[in-house]
Amino acid sequence: MESTGCVVAGGGPAGLMLGLLLARAGVRVTVVEKHADFLRDFRGDTVHPSTVRLIDELGLGEEFRRLPQSKLRSVVLPVPGGPPVTLGDFALLKPPYDYIAMMPQWDFLNFLAAAAAEEPGFTLLMSHSATGLIRDGGRVRGIRLRRPDGSEEDLRADLVVATDGRHSALRAAAGLAPREFPVPFDTWWFRLPRHAEEAGEVAGLIPALGPGEALIALNRTDYYQIAYLAPKGADARIRAEGVEGFRRRIAALRPDLADRVDAIGSLDDLHWLDVRLDRLRSWHLNGLLCIGDAAHAMSPAGGVGINLAIQDAVAAAKLLAPALLRGTVGAGDLEKVERRRRPPTVIVQTAQRLMHRAIFGPVMAGKRTRVPGLVILLARRLPAIRGLMPRLIGFGPLPEHAPAFARRAGTSPQART
Structure with a gap:
């Protein structure tokens, strides 16, 4: 029976970022991904300013900027019968983190996987599916793993982290039910x-x-x-x-x-x-932690789901690495991660619910065919509004920085201009 320090189910942005950070801390970590590659279209293709800053802190800025990408610098709304209005201007943010990088997500995931592969304690298992949980003595002790040939094996671990998305198999296996919010x-x-x-x-x-x-x-x-x-x-x-x-x-x-x-x-x-907006009442069991969409599925309104998921991963790595290295990670350690990341999740989801109610709901009901006039008026009359939205979208209510153990020299000169 194989074993590891931490097994991460799901090779998306949160799972690979968590694997990279824990491996840099010296934790033996295994990321399992059910697909054979990352080539799946129409996933989130945004890398937000807080994540670009994080990549620089990890010493990977130069390699990241060599990836094919374009820069989203503003959100402009057309106004019938009048000039367009700038709802958000990312150029108002402090350089060099004054844009959203747009790139195919498979390029970003391959980039993270390559960086993690440089760490001796990191393992990535493609074409492997986490199908269930191993429990022993009231604690989750690992996962049931399906190999590419269809056979199954147990992979034991001191900690299991579910980053397997809004339809998380491990969340379901744990019996963790989310609170769902209406989406129009x-x-x-x-x-x-x-x-x-x-x-x-x-x-x-x-x-x-x-x-x-x-x-x-x-x-x-x-x-x-x-x-x-x-x-819907x-x-x-x-x-x-x-x-x-x-x-x-x-x-x-x-x-x-x-x-x-x-x-x-x-x-x-x-x-x-199938757009979902939900949040687990509890993100963990003893030995299991859910983060990202597995803990809180986000609406695409604002395009912030990936950003929040990556910040969950950074907080989890920072708070859990010492306990994982000691082999003593417990429910209290997992509770610390949830306590830190739940407030920004609630704030962002509340903002999304307001957007649904004020804009998307009336549009879907056929009651509105334009952005509310008050929004346009505020964007034109109050310049601060144009900087507030990029700040909330680009960094979120509680942006995370790379932990000291994961930082490396090598930030690109472009990042310092």
């Missing part, structure tokens, strides 16, 4: 080509609202990454309309993209996201 929409992701001569900065964000639907387009180098929002439960209706009906919806919301909607070849090109 689901999201369908897809791509459309972007012509080289088109205006607009790379990584720009363009929203469009209609009665009972909305569309958010992220400018990428040669394509638009688009989220279509419709009322609308997937069957949308698919019954067929691809032609969906193309007409997109062309009506963004007439400037009507010339390329044929790039949606079939409804198989749509990636449906």
Whole structure:
């Protein structure tokens, strides 16, 4: 029977960041990921300023900046009959952390995995699934692991951390039930080509609202990454309309993209996201900790889920590494992580619920087709508003710094300009 100091279930941003940090502390850590690679499209492709700062603190800034990426510097809302309004200006943040880096998530995950692989205590098991928990004496002692060939084995550990997302298998196995909050929409992701001569900065964000639907387009180098929002439960209706009906919806919301909607070849090109907003009442059992989406599924409103998950991982590493090195990690240590990370989670989720109620709910109900006038007025009259949103989105209510044991020299000169 294999054993390790800490087993992390889920090789997403939180899981790999936690694995990297614990390995740098000297903890033997194993990250298990059910997929054979990280090449899954339409996952969160944002790396927020707090995470860019964290990467610099880890001494990985130069390698990170060599990855293909673009910079989102502002959120601008079109206003019918008037000039657009800047809702958030990331340039108001202190350089060099004055943007959101936009990159395919597989590049970011491969980057983290490569950095972690440099540490002797780190192991990454791809194509391995965590299917259940090993319990002994009232404590979680490890996980049941399914290998690529379908066989199973036990992997024992001093601590199990679930970072396996909003549909966490380990959370379910532990019997931890989240409190769910209403969400008025689901999201369908897809791509459309972007012509080289088109205006607009790379990584720009363009929203469009209609009665009972909305569309958010992220400018990428040669394509638009688009989220279509419709009322929750609308997937069957949308698919019954067929691809032609969906193309007409997109062309009506963004007439400037009507010339390329044929790039949606079939409804198989749509990636449906069942949007959830929930939070565990307790994030841990003795021997098991849930963080990231496994502890608190976030709405895509504000695009902050990855940022919060990574900050959970940093706090967990900082608070748990000493106990893991001693082999004495207990329920009290896990409670410290939850006490630190629950307040910022509650603050962000409360803000998302307000956004749902004030903007997305009325839009999905067909009662509003534009951003509330008060929001536009405040953004135009109060310049501080344009800096507040980037601060909350880019860093969050309680940003975390790299623990001392994980820091390395090597921050790039670009990060100091």
